[in-house]
Amino acid sequence: MAFETAPSAMSGGGYFSITNNGTTAEHLLGVEAAFPRVMLHTTEMTDDIARMSHVDALEIPAGETVTLAPGGLHVMFMGLNGDPLEAGETFPATLIFETAGRLDVVFNVEARTEGGMQMDHSAHQMGN
Numbered sequence: 001m002a003f004e005t006a007p008s009a010m011s012g013g014g015y016f017s018i019t020n021n022g023t024t025a026e027h028l029l030g031v032e033a034a035f036p037r038v039m040l041h042t043t044e045m046t047d048d049i050a051r052m053s054h055v056d057a058l059e060i061p062a063g064e065t066v067t068l069a070p071g072g073l074h075v076m077f078m079g080l081n082g083d084p085l086e087a088g089e090t091f092p093a094t095l096i097f098e099t100a101g102r103l104d105v106v107f108n109v110e111a112r113t114e115g116g117m118q119m120d121h122s123a124h125q126m127g128n
């Protein structure tokens with residue numbers, strides 16, 4: 001799923017869980033979607049400031065589940081300029097795995113809830 005974004009937001013976060021039922025480690029190499037830029041990010045807290053950094057590949061150990069969630073790992077959909085994600089919308093994306101190949105998925109855009117840990121992606125700046 002992804003959270004709705006404000007009309008002015010330049011990017012939005014996407015979250016999901018991946019379970020590796022295989023006997024060898026799998027790697028998520030990237031995500032494709034109809035946005036100018038899609039990246040895998042992780043979030044690290046340093047002195048109460050959340051910093052996001054790019055992740056080249058996400059390892060899913062054999063038999064384990066990796067969860068992307070607010071405040072941690074996420075997919076960043078960038079370049080939303082003028083076309084915000086609205087609650088209730090869905091959009092297709094493709095997860096690209098090292099071994100399993102391409103997996104088509106659908107993200108559901110959900111309303112942001114009060115409370116809980118939220119990350120303000122609107123201030124997120126990435127260089128090229």
Ligand SMILES: [Cu+2]
Nearest residue numbers: 041052076124
């Ligand atoms: Cu991010």
